[in-house]
Amino acid sequence: MATTVHEPPKIDAGRDSTRLPGNGNSRNLVPADGKLPAVRDYSPPPASTGIWVVLASIGMSFLAFTSALVVRKAALDWQHLTLPPILYLNTLVLIASSFALEVARRRIGAFMRRRESQVASPTRWLYMALFLGLLFVAGQYGAWLQLRSQGLYLSTNPNSSFFYVLTAIHALHVLGGLTGLARVVYRLNKSILRKSTLDATAYYWHFMDGLWLYLLVLLWMKL
Amino acid sequence: MHDASAHNQVAHHAPPTSFIRKHVFSLDHKVIGKQYYGLALVAVLVGMALSWLMRIHLGWTNFAIPGLHLLSKNGAPGNVMTPEFYLQLMTMHATIMVFFVLTTAPFAAFGNYFLPIQVGAEDMPFPHFNMMSFWVTFVAFLVLVSSFFVGQGPTLGGWTQYAPLSALGEVTGPGQGSGVVLWAISIAMFCVGQLLGSLNFITTTLDMRTRGMSLWRLPLSSWSWFITSCMGLTAFAVLMPACILLILDHVAGTSFFAPGGSVINDQVQPHSGGSTLLWQHLFWFFGHPEVYIAIVPGMGIVSHVLVTNMRKPMLSHRVLVYSFGALAVLSYMVYGHHMFVSGMNPVSSLAFSFPTLIITIPSTVIVLIWLGSLYGAKLRINAASLFSLGFISMFIAGGVSGFFLAQPSTDIMLHATYFVVGHFHMVMGVAAMFGIFAGTYFWFPKMFGRMMNETLGRIHFWFSFVGAYAIFMPFHYLGMAGNVRRYQAFTPDYMQPLVPLHQFITIAALVTGVAQLVFLYNLFHSRFWGKPASDNPWQATSLEWSTPTTPPPHNNFGDKLPEVYHDPYQYGVESSLGDYVMQASPEQVKTVHDEA
Amino acid sequence: MAKFFAITILVIAILSAIPILRHTWWMAEDISTHGAPIDEQMSETMAEAGISFLASQFILAFFIWKFSNPRPGEKIKNFPGGAKAMVWAAVLLVGTEVLALGVFGAKAWANVYFTPPSSSAMPVQVQSGQFAFYFRYPGPDGKFAPIHPELISESTQNFYGLDTNNDPDAKDDIVTAEMAIPVNREIHLLMHSKDVGHSFFVPELRVQQDFVPGLDLSLHFTATKVGRYEIVCTQLCGLGHYNMKAYLSVLSQQDFDDWMKKEAAMQ
Known part of the structure; x- marks a missing residue:
């Protein structure tokens, strides 16, 4: 017979308990008087973790598309496709949009960390990001029109198929991001925006940016 | 604002009052978990009914099944199944079982219900996504089943949907047009549902744990759901693009998977250059992890149930968790073993063979830890523990046949035979089902506040255990004798002597299937008239047994979230409760054990 | 219990x-x-x-x-x-x-x-389609004529899409529904599919290989025992999959030559 006395029961200190409001839930936000200065980030981290999960899965999907393209390229019917020049303009627009969002995010962030007593016109920058994002999608639509006018449709050849599929699915994700941005603006105006929501949206938006650059290089090299 | 006093205050979000919000479009993870369970239950009944029809046909090919013609316009003239209808039933059986039963029940249903409670959270972090996850999955199921009633019926291409049979349209067979499109839409939607689910599972595990609940204090079931959701995140993200491309081949005339120069009915098909192996690569990159998505939650549930009924902790909690993780990582490196004879480079076949063999090691570690933990246990026998032990037996039986299929040289003889069918039915079909049953008998009292009938549970177990062996062991013999799968009848001469064995299997399947009705009866009867359950009927330790009421209240823990003081499975100790101490109890305990 | x-x-x-x-x-x-x-x-x-x-x-x-069923009061033991x-x-x-x-x-x-077929191996072509195998022997010239998919026709029995009118190589090609091979002679089997995926499985020969549309694959083997064996399709190919089979006759060299003569006369 042997007896082992256990360690005294303890709360594992591995977790930063101050970071956690205990219930770990997102419903503990207290909007004050509807004014921006009342916005504080008491939110637990799920949104900031969740966004990486989302990005991982989107990245995985596009890797799958990429491998499909690489495998399919080996076939004999692969031809060359000149990318519509408007794409390069769209790229600039999307980067500018990211930039605008980042400005807004930093300003709100600095305010929340109380580095600044007032937050300078974040809404204007958010609207700018939103507008540029819409412009990007419209520009992508323009690119499709350009291809159409050359007689290149979805099923014309494998190159055009991949072009339409990849750009369309990316554009759908951008539209999703625009919805997120609109939500951020809405919540900001109602003073119920959480920093983690803003950050998550911004990461998503920058990811769309990076993803687009990746796709552009891929299409440019492979098509 | 973060003072300690505010620490365990649960923000009150009032429980919903309207019927729709409470039971239909509910945001409560517990309701969503039960909805998933209900969906899986409907799906498994459909899937089992389909398998009965197939088994009857395989045993007695010209047998007229009364009323069969009602299911399909052309599929069963005179109630005798046509070859194409057999393949359609087979495809639907597999798709329904793999996606809507083996993925939804152990992972989405139990995971949704118990993961937040086991980590000590009030709910999942994104309840709206969670609700969407279920309803998208539900619609996906409806879309899949609707293909029975559209055009020429569901697709006959098998659940793997190999191109170009799946990509060329109706010319390749009935159901290969609209049937495939509906199949692909359904699966793509299913992927969306599971991606949303995985998002919630991962964030719940990482961010929603209550005070004191470090990762290593998570119960094994939570670990298995977490690891599974990581697999799901990557696997379903690959299957969805593949389905999108497949749909485009049908509706937009593209040639992603449809090769050029195919001649069907003397007509050259209007496609060019599509890669048929591309589909196989994309599909199996999803397909193999999917097998582990089906089985790892079962392993977690079984470990959780066993440890409670053994009254002693696992030999090593961490080694089990690491092994689950190793399975998950390796599952991505082995998918090529499905393609040994597919015309893939023979060097690749060898390259895929070794990781496949290596996956034996974590699997063996898991089994040995279970067996080693049984040593010196104070094992309680009840329906839940019987199914858990049955799971181990089935997992071993199904696992060892993997040796043959992992090697390209022996796979030459066994590929696409009933040996493969026997292997995966045992290891991911029956074993996973046993995990679901074990979970059901174990957690039913918590979910519904009533005990299930133990006698009926044991009857259900005996028929299922013996029946499963009687059905699926002979599959291996058929495979050794070269019986090819996906045949609706056995015209090759060498297969005809095998028909009596098929008839034996059919009878075993019917008997075992009927025994499942006992379970169904038990489930419904106990739901309403079962003996009321106490808060902790199994003297278990994890947080789901610490809820203030049974079933748990809307916010799981009432006014105060629990704090965790102990590792998950403190059994075999001396405490005020007896031989266990609950995770949320601050009591100090000591272990007493015999020297080995 | x-x-x-x-x-x-x-x-x-x-x-x-x-x-x-x-x-x-x-x-x-x-x-x-x-x-x-x-x-x-x-x-x-x-x-x-x-x-x-x-x-x-x-x-x-x-x-x-x-x-x-432990005795009451019994303690748990640890695995040594x-x-x-x-x-x-x-x-x-x-x-x-x-x-x-x-x-x-x-x-x-x-x-x-990983072993290439020897140069003396006898080439035989097999084409799979829904739901039959067709085999082709090159004939005296030792050359397989090119295949024209648009000419493939079940009704005129031009299973391989051969241009017999204009193509001299095509004239002596022998197309059969049954496969015959001489015993103890290495066979180089050239495989292609005309429509969807199929597979070539002869359990006795210890070979199984898928047909992959758009990909030309090959197998090589030597049969050592005279007899008649079944070739079955193991890759789901549609409603007639269960009935897709052909026979493989392994014949002595003499019998094989006779068979070949007979088949050539029937073309």
Whole structure:
């Protein structure tokens, strides 16, 4: 017979308990008087973790598309496709949009960390990001029109198929991001925006940016 | 604002009052978990009914099944199944079982219900996504089943949907047009549902744990759901693009998977250059992890149930968790073993063979830890523990046949035979089902506040255990004798002597299937008239047994979230409760054990 | 209950093993030159799988028997070796076991797939389609005429889409629905599909290979025993899949020459 006395029961200190409001839930936000200065980030981290999960899965999907393209390229019917020049303009627009969002995010962030007593016109920058994002999608639509006018449709050849599929699915994700941005603006105006929501949206938006650059290089090299 | 006093205050979000919000479009993870369970239950009944029809046909090919013609316009003239209808039933059986039963029940249903409670959270972090996850999955199921009633019926291409049979349209067979499109839409939607689910599972595990609940204090079931959701995140993200491309081949005339120069009915098909192996690569990159998505939650549930009924902790909690993780990582490196004879480079076949063999090691570690933990246990026998032990037996039986299929040289003889069918039915079909049953008998009292009938549970177990062996062991013999799968009848001469064995299997399947009705009866009867359950009927330790009421209240823990003081499975100790101490109890305990 | 369960597990494990040990249902006799290592690999794998299966089921049954229904007041015991022993057992025993299997299996596989066919191998072409195999022999000129998919026609029995009017190479090509090969002669089988995926499986020959549309694949083998064997399709190809088969006749050289003459006359 042997007896082992256990360690005294303890709360594992591995977790930063101050970071956690205990219930770990997102419903503990207290909007004050509807004014921006009342916005504080008491939110637990799920949104900031969740966004990486989302990005991982989107990245995985596009890797799958990429491998499909690489495998399919080996076939004999692969031809060359000149990318519509408007794409390069769209790229600039999307980067500018990211930039605008980042400005807004930093300003709100600095305010929340109380580095600044007032937050300078974040809404204007958010609207700018939103507008540029819409412009990007419209520009992508323009690119499709350009291809159409050359007689290149979805099923014309494998190159055009991949072009339409990849750009369309990316554009759908951008539209999703625009919805997120609109939500951020809405919540900001109602003073119920959480920093983690803003950050998550911004990461998503920058990811769309990076993803687009990746796709552009891929299409440019492979098509 | 973060003072300690505010620490365990649960923000009150009032429980919903309207019927729709409470039971239909509910945001409560517990309701969503039960909805998933209900969906899986409907799906498994459909899937089992389909398998009965197939088994009857395989045993007695010209047998007229009364009323069969009602299911399909052309599929069963005179109630005798046509070859194409057999393949359609087979495809639907597999798709329904793999996606809507083996993925939804152990992972989405139990995971949704118990993961937040086991980590000590009030709910999942994104309840709206969670609700969407279920309803998208539900619609996906409806879309899949609707293909029975559209055009020429569901697709006959098998659940793997190999191109170009799946990509060329109706010319390749009935159901290969609209049937495939509906199949692909359904699966793509299913992927969306599971991606949303995985998002919630991962964030719940990482961010929603209550005070004191470090990762290593998570119960094994939570670990298995977490690891599974990581697999799901990557696997379903690959299957969805593949389905999108497949749909485009049908509706937009593209040639992603449809090769050029195919001649069907003397007509050259209007496609060019599509890669048929591309589909196989994309599909199996999803397909193999999917097998582990089906089985790892079962392993977690079984470990959780066993440890409670053994009254002693696992030999090593961490080694089990690491092994689950190793399975998950390796599952991505082995998918090529499905393609040994597919015309893939023979060097690749060898390259895929070794990781496949290596996956034996974590699997063996898991089994040995279970067996080693049984040593010196104070094992309680009840329906839940019987199914858990049955799971181990089935997992071993199904696992060892993997040796043959992992090697390209022996796979030459066994590929696409009933040996493969026997292997995966045992290891991911029956074993996973046993995990679901074990979970059901174990957690039913918590979910519904009533005990299930133990006698009926044991009857259900005996028929299922013996029946499963009687059905699926002979599959291996058929495979050794070269019986090819996906045949609706056995015209090759060498297969005809095998028909009596098929008839034996059919009878075993019917008997075992009927025994499942006992379970169904038990489930419904106990739901309403079962003996009321106490808060902790199994003297278990994890947080789901610490809820203030049974079933748990809307916010799981009432006014105060629990704090965790102990590792998950403190059994075999001396405490005020007896031989266990609950995770949320601050009591100090000591272990007493015999020297080995 | 627990003891009964333990006995059930034992009985099931033993009953499951009996048909395997007695070869009640077993692989057809090997008639190929490359099949011996495959069969040997199969037996070795069966031995390892069988021992693992029986041993683990016995241990499971024994522990269930021994450790259920404990006396009141009995304490739990720990497994002497602990988890470490288990991990080492898995890594050393099972690890080396399966790696050995893998290495020897790789040899058997390389034996089939990494050796090129000899230059004297007899070429035979096989085309799979829904739901039949057609075979083609090059005829006296030793050349296969090119295939024109648009000419393929079931009604005129131009299964291969040969341009017999304009193409001199096509005139002497012999297309058959049955495959005949001379015994003890290496065959180089050139495989292609005209529509969807199929597979070429002859259990006695120890070959199974998918047809992949858009990809030309080949197999080579030597049959050592005269006889008539079945070729079956193992890749789901549509509603007639279950009935897609052809016969393989392994003939003596003399019989093969006669058969070839007869078939040539029928073209």
